[in-house]
Amino acid sequence: MSLDRREFLRASALAVAGVPLLKSGLGTVPQEKKLGFALVGLGSLSTNQIAPALMKTKNCRLAGIVTGTPAKAAAWKAKYNIPDTSIYNYDTIESIARNADVDVVYVVTPNALHARDVIKAAKAGKHVLCEKPMEVSTAQCEAMIAACRKAGKQLAIGYRCQFDPTHLECFRLAREKVLGDVRLIDAAFGFPAGDPGQWRLNAALSGGGPMMDVGIYALQSACLLTGESPVSVSATTTKTDPVKFRSVEETMTFDLKFPGGVIAHCSTSYKVPGLNRFTVHADRGTFGMEPAYNYGGNRAWRSDNVPFTTPPVDQFAMEMDDFANCIINGKPTRVPGEQGLRDVKIMMAAYESARVGRVISLV
Numbered sequence: 001m002s003l004d005r006r007e008f009l010r011a012s013a014l015a016v017a018g019v020p021l022l023k024s025g026l027g028t029v030p031q032e033k034k035l036g037f038a039l040v041g042l043g044s045l046s047t048n049q050i051a052p053a054l055m056k057t058k059n060c061r062l063a064g065i066v067t068g069t070p071a072k073a074a075a076w077k078a079k080y081n082i083p084d085t086s087i088y089n090y091d092t093i094e095s096i097a098r099n100a101d102v103d104v105v106y107v108v109t110p111n112a113l114h115a116r117d118v119i120k121a122a123k124a125g126k127h128v129l130c131e132k133p134m135e136v137s138t139a140q141c142e143a144m145i146a147a148c149r150k151a152g153k154q155l156a157i158g159y160r161c162q163f164d165p166t167h168l169e170c171f172r173l174a175r176e177k178v179l180g181d182v183r184l185i186d187a188a189f190g191f192p193a194g195d196p197g198q199w200r201l202n203a204a205l206s207g208g209g210p211m212m213d214v215g216i217y218a219l220q221s222a223c224l225l226t227g228e229s230p231v232s233v234s235a236t237t238t239k240t241d242p243v244k245f246r247s248v249e250e251t252m253t254f255d256l257k258f259p260g261g262v263i264a265h266c267s268t269s270y271k272v273p274g275l276n277r278f279t280v281h282a283d284r285g286t287f288g289m290e291p292a293y294n295y296g297g298n299r300a301w302r303s304d305n306v307p308f309t310t311p312p313v314d315q316f317a318m319e320m321d322d323f324a325n326c327i328i329n330g331k332p333t334r335v336p337g338e339q340g341l342r343d344v345k346i347m348m349a350a351y352e353s354a355r356v357g358r359v360i361s362l363v
């Protein structure tokens with residue numbers, strides 16, 4: 001991945017100044033050297049998770065905002081002491097190019113707007129962190145990757161679980177066959193969707209229902225536990241409330257077949273409460289997490305009762321610190337746009353499978 005020379009010079013300058021280079025999110029840089037993040041879209045996730053997490057990071061700081069709502073701009077300005085020169089709306093976002101205080105743009109808008117915002121950020125010469133799902137079509141994902149590559153900037157997807165030590169320990173148990181070869185994975189994430197007017201139920205903005213929103217967590221778990229990408233997908237959708245769910249699926253199950261022989265059975269729903277787990281069935285035992293996908297308070301277990309000793313973390317703070325470290329050290333992110341594109345490809349194939357009623361090959 002080609003990276004801006006400025007980033008390498010910045011890393012070198014820190015080293016020359018006696019500041020240790022960052023390793024695995026453990027290092028801390030001086031306040032003035034922290035990478036500036038600008039948040040695009042000040043909705044629920046930005047307000048309740050990302051901005052508070054930014055305050056806990058070691059290597060990042062909140063440097064700017066992009067919002068279409070003047071009242072939000074005023075409230076954020078007051079709360080986080082953001083200068084007027086670092087407050088943008090969707091029409092002025094391009095001028096962020098002239099703001100040296102902003103190193104990274106974090107896109108937190110509805111799914112079908114990600115390409116619009118990521119491409120503008122890349123053209124403005126910024127690294128980009130984009131929330132999941134990456135976009136609502138593979139063509140949009142490819143355009144985002146191309147824009148960041150052309151700008152020589154990194155593109156990461158907000159797959160927060162990949163920065164949670166408990167999830168990472170589960171991936172290790174599976175891949176190192178600690179309880180034997182993994183044969184079956186069962187993964188599920190869903191919740192009853194409330195407000196019928198929300199963008200998540202409007203396919204034009206969401207690209208789909210629970211699959212795009214939270215089924216993607218089950219999909220990610222299956223890929224990360226196996227360390228593989230699936231070779232085929234078979235899916236079924238169902239709808240019991242065709243008014244509320246007129247443009248998206250209400251519930252979906254999807255089976256993924258992996259090249260090493262593992263099958264993952266995944267479920268997602270906007271109707272059913274209590275779907276929040278993964279279970280890994282291996283030759284000598286089982287392990288998993290339930291709840292698995294909350295922002296905090298998840299619980300991991302093993303059938304041999306060996307306790308998990310992984311610490312609780314703020315997943316978003318870990319994710320942003322890791323991206324900052326990758327940028328400063330010129331290392332590729334573990335959650336690149338290419339991974340987001342792969343997942344959108346699989347989700348689109350799952351929708352096709354549900355539509356045509358047969359297994360769809362992914363190879």
Ligand code: NAD
Binds near residue numbers: 045109132133205
């Ligand atoms: P939200 O509805 O609370 O916020 C979306 C923001 O986008 C709002 O501030 C809204 O004003 C703004 N926006 C800009 N243009 C818009 C338009 N044309 N229509 C509607 N809104 C517009 O949504 P959210 O829950 O914050 O989700 C935002 C993104 O973050 C989504 O991609 C979602 O999938 C993702 N997300 C990720 C996680 C996670 O755990 N990683 C959790 C929740 C949401």
